[in-house]
Amino acid sequence: MSENTGLAPPKSPPIRLTREIVNAGFKQRVNELSGQHMDACYQCGNCSSGCPLAQEMDILPSRVMRLVQLGQSDDIINGGTIWICASCFQCTVRCPKGIDIQAVMDALRQIAMEEGVDHFGPDQISPELAASVPQPGLVGVYRKLAT
Numbered sequence: 171m172s173e174n175t176g177l178a179p180p181k182s183p184p185i186r187l188t189r190e191i192v193n194a195g196f197k198q199r200v201n202e203l204s205g206q207h208m209d210a211c212y213q214c215g216n217c218s219s220g221c222p223l224a225q226e227m228d229i230l231p232s233r234v235m236r237l238v239q240l241g242q243s244d245d246i247i248n249g250g251t252i253w254i255c256a257s258c259f260q261c262t263v264r265c266p267k268g269i270d271i272q273a274v275m276d277a278l279r280q281i282a283m284e285e286g287v288d289h290f291g292p293d294q295i296s297p298e299l300a301a302s303v304p305q306p307g308l309v310g311v312y313r314k315l316a317t
C-alpha cells in the first residue's frame with residue numbers, strides 16, 4: 171500500500187449498501203436536528219477540500235454527508251470524525267448548496283451522545299493538562315459536549 175501523501179485521510183471505510191445496516195430514520199433525524207436537507211448535497215467535495223482537520227479524520231466531511239444520505243449511521247457514530255471536527259465553519263462557508271455542514275456535525279454528535287457512544291469528556295482532562303491546553307481548545311471541547 172502506498173503512503174498517504176495527499177489530503178485524503180489514511181483510510182476511509184468503503185460504503186456498504188446492505189439492508190441490515192441501513193438506518194432508515196437516520197437521515198430524517200439528522201435533517202430535523204440540523205435544520206438542513208441532506209439530499210441537497212451533490213458530493214462536490216468542497217467541504218472536505220477546505221477542512222483544516224481532514225487529514226486527521228477517518229471519514230471526510232463529504233463522505234459523512236453521503237453516508238447520512240444512505241442511512242449508514244454506524245461508521246459515523248462510532249468513528250472519530252465528528253469529535254475531531256473543530257466547528258470552524260470552513261465547510262459551511264464553502265458549500266455551494268448552502269448546507270450548514272457544521273450544524274450537521276453538531277447533530278451527529280448529539281445523536282452519538284443520545285446513543286451513549288463514548289467520547290472525550292471533561293473528566294478525562296487532568297488538572298495539569300487543563301492548565302497547559304489553550305483556553306479556546308477547552309472551550310471547543312465543552313461546546314461539543316453541550317450540543
Ligand code: SF4
Pocket residue numbers: 217220221222223224231254255256257258259260261262271272275
Ligand atoms: S466545521 Fe468541522 S468538518 Fe467543517 S471544516 Fe471545520 S473542522 Fe472541518
Ligand code: SF4
Pocket residue numbers: 210211212213214215216217218231232235264265266267268269271
Ligand atoms: S460542499 Fe456541500 S454539496 Fe459539496 S460535498 Fe460538501 S456538503 Fe455536499
